[in-house]
Amino acid sequence: MAPLKKILNVAQIRATDKYTMDNAPIASIDLMEQAALAFVKAFEKHSNASKKIIIVCGVGNNGGDGLAVSRLLRQKGMDVHVMLVKFKETLSADCKINKNRLKEVEELTVTDTVPDFAAYDIIIDALFGSGLNNPVKGFPAAVIAAINKAEKTVFSIDVPSGLPCDAISTSKSIVNNSHVISFQRPKLAFFFPEHRAYIRDWEVVDIGLDEAFIQAQKSNYFLLDESVAKIVKIRAKQSHKGTYGHALLLAGSHGKMGAAVLSTKACLRSGVGLLTTCVPKCGYNILQIAAPEAMCLTDENAHFLTELPTLSNYDVVGAGPGIGKDKLTVKMLQSLLEKSTQPLVLDADAINIISANQKLLALLPKRSVLTPHVKEFDRLVGPSKNTLERHEKQGSFSKKHQCIIVLKDAYTCISSTTGEFYINTSGNQGMATGGSGDALTGVITGLIAQHYDLLNAAIVGVYFHGKAGDKGAEKKGYNALLASDIVENLRIQPYGYTH
Numbered sequence: 281m282a283p284l285k286k287i288l289n290v291a292q293i294r295a296t297d298k299y300t301m302d303n304a305p306i307a308s309i310d311l312m313e314q315a316a317l318a319f320v321k322a323f324e325k326h327s328n329a330s331k332k333i334i335i336v337c338g339v340g341n342n343g344g345d346g347l348a349v350s351r352l353l354r355q356k357g358m359d360v361h362v363m364l365v366k367f368k369e370t371l372s373a374d375c376k377i378n379k380n381r382l383k384e385v386e387e388l389t390v391t392d393t394v395p396d397f398a399a400y401d402i403i404i405d406a407l408f409g410s411g412l413n414n415p416v417k418g419f420p421a422a423v424i425a426a427i428n429k430a431e432k433t434v435f436s437i438d439v440p441s442g443l444p445c446d447a448i449s450t451s452k453s454i455v456n457n458s459h460v461i462s463f464q465r466p467k468l469a470f471f472f473p474e475h476r477a478y479i480r481d482w483e484v485v486d487i488g489l490d491e492a493f494i495q496a497q498k499s500n501y502f503l504l505d506e507s508v509a510k511i512v513k514i515r516a517k518q519s520h521k522g523t524y525g526h527a528l529l530l531a532g533s534h535g536k537m538g539a540a541v542l543s544t545k546a547c548l549r550s551g552v553g554l555l556t557t558c559v560p561k562c563g564y565n566i567l568q569i570a571a572p573e574a575m576c577l578t579d580e581n582a583h584f585l586t587e588l589p590t591l592s593n594y595d596v597v598g599a600g601p602g603i604g605k606d607k608l609t610v611k612m613l614q615s616l617l618e619k620s621t622q623p624l625v626l627d628a629d630a631i632n633i634i635s636a637n638q639k640l641l642a643l644l645p646k647r648s649v650l651t652p653h654v655k656e657f658d659r660l661v662g663p664s665k666n667t668l669e670r671h672e673k674q675g676s677f678s679k680k681h682q683c684i685i686v687l688k689d690a691y692t693c694i695s696s697t698t699g700e701f702y703i704n705t706s707g708n709q710g711m712a713t714g715g716s717g718d719a720l721t722g723v724i725t726g727l728i729a730q731h732y733d734l735l736n737a738a739i740v741g742v743y744f745h746g747k748a749g750d751k752g753a754e755k756k757g758y759n760a761l762l763a764s765d766i767v768e769n770l771r772i773q774p775y776g777y778t779h
C-alpha cells in the first residue's frame with residue numbers, strides 16, 4: 281500500500297507536537313510562529329489590505345496562534361483589530377509571549393458586554409483549537425454566538441472554535457460557516473455530515489510537524505488525496521488488451537438504459553482491456569450506438585435482466601446500475617452470487633435486492649465491493665444514529681463478509697476487510713446527480729479487471745471519479761455538471777506521469 285496520509289486524533293496530534301519539538305528540535309514558541317506563518321500564507325490568498333479584519337483570540341495556544349497571526353498581518357500592512365477573550369485569567373505560556381509581542385490588544389473579560397462584529401469584513405476565529413475539552417458554555421459561548429450572528433466571512437485557525445476534533449458534537453455552540461485553515465492534517469470531525477453547518481470549506485497547511493512520526497501512529501483513518509496517484513499502475517509500452525482484463529457489466533432495464541451506458545463508458549475509460557455489457561433486449565441498439573467500444577450481450581427478456589450469462593470469460597462482474605427489482609432479476613442476481621468465482625462489484629438495485637432479501641447476504645462472495653450511498657447502506661444494515669455509528673457498522677460488515685464497502689456521500693468512506701477507513705477528499709456538490717454512481721461502478725469494475733486488488737480498485741476509482749467531477753465542474757459549474765461529464769473527464773494518471 282502506497283503511503284496514504286493518516287488522520288490523527290487529538291492525543292496523537294499532541295504527541296506529534298512534542299516529538300517534533302524534542303527531535304527537530306524546535307522550541308514551542310517557534311513552532312507556533314511556523315504555524316502562524318503557514319496560516320498567513322494561506323489566508324493571504326483569500327484576502328487583501330482593503331478588508332477590515334478582527335482576530336478573536338482565546339487564552340490557549342489557539343489564541344496564541346491568533347495573536348501571532350495578528351502581528352504578521354499587521355506587518356504586511358493589513359487593518360487588523362485584535363481581541364483577547366479572557367474566558368479564563370491564565371494564558372498559556374506561548375499565548376502570553378505572543379500577547380507581549382503585540383502593541384495593541386483589546387482585552388475582554390467575562391464581565392464585559394459581548395461586542396457585535398458588524399464593523400468588520402472578516403473575522404479570524406482563534407478562540408479554541410484542538411484543546412477543547414467540553415462543549416462551550418457561558419461567556420465564550422456568547423462570543424461564538426456573536427461571531428455567528430454577524431454573518432461575516434469567517435476563517436478559523438486549525439478548527440472552528442467549539443468543534444471537537446474526534447467526535448460528533450452534541451453542542452451547537454460552534455463557529456459557523458467557516459473557512460478552516462487547519463494544521464498539518466484535517467481533523468476527523470471535518471468529514472461528518474453532522475458538522476456541515478460549521479465548515480464552509482477547509483484546507484491544510486504544513487507547519488513542519490514530523491511526517492514520519494505521524495505516519496508511524498496507529499490510526500484507522502486515511503485520507504484519499506493526490507497520493508492516491510502512487511497506487512495507479514503504469515501501462516507498459518509492450519502490452520496488449522489481454523493485459524488489462526475482460527470485465528462484464530450486468531446493467532440496464534427498460535427506461536434505465538442510461539445507467540448501463542454510463543457504467544459502460546466509465547468502465548471503458550478506466551483502461552479495461554475488454555468490456556462486455558449484458559442488457560435486456562430493449563437496450564441492444566442503445567448500447568451499441570452509445571458505446572461502440574463495448575461488446576453487447578442481450579437477455580432473452582425485452583425489459584429487464586433474467587438470465588445470468590456464462591461467467592467463465594470474465595475477470596470481474598459489475599452488477600446493479602439500472603437493473604430494477606423484478607423477481608426474475610432477483611433470481612438472476614441470486615445465481616450471480618452463487619456461481620461467480622471472480623470478484624463482484626454490486627451497486628444500486630443489486631444492493632437494494634439484497635437488502636430486501638436478506639437471506640442473499642449469506643451468499644455474498646468474499647471478494648466483493650459494494651457501493652451503497654448512505655440510504656442504501658441503512659437499508660442493508662439498519663439505520664444508525666450518527667456517522668460514527670454508521671462507520672462502526674460499515675467496518676463490522678466489511679470484516680464479517682470480507683468485502684469492501686464504498687459508502688458514498690459528500691466525503692465517501694471506504695472500509696477495508698481489516699478495519700481501516702479511507703476518506704475521499706476529491707469531488708464536489710455538482711456530482712450529487714443521477715448517474716454519478718453508475719459511472720463509479722464502471723470505473724471500479726474496470727480497475728479490478730486490470731488486476732488491482734479490491735481495496736486499491738475502490739480507492740483509485742473513488743478518488744479519480746471525484747477528480748473527474750472536479751475537472752467537469754471547472755468547465756460546467758456545479759449546476760450543469762452531468763454524470764456524462766464525469767465520464768468524459770476521467771483521467772486515471774499514475775504519480776509523476778502526464779499521460
Ligand SMILES: NC(=O)C1=CN([C@@H]2O[C@H](COP(=O)(O)OP(=O)(O)OC[C@H]3O[C@@H](n4cnc5c(N)ncnc54)[C@H](O)[C@@H]3O)[C@@H](O)[C@H]2O)[C@@H](O)CC1
Binds near residue numbers: 342
Ligand atoms: N503542535 C501543534 O499542533 C501546534 C498547535 N498549535 C495550536 O494549539 C492549539 C491547541 O492549543 P491548546 O491545547 O492550548 O488548546 P486551545 O487553545 O484549543 O484551548 C485551550 C484553552 O481553552 C480551555 N478550554 C478548553 N475547553 C474549554 C471549554 N469547553 N470551555 C472553556 N474553556 C475551555 C482550556 O482550559 C485552555 O485554557 C491548536 O489547535 C493549534 O491552534 C499551534 O500553536 C502550533 C503548534
Ligand SMILES: [K+]
Binds near residue numbers: 342409437438440
Ligand atoms: K479556532
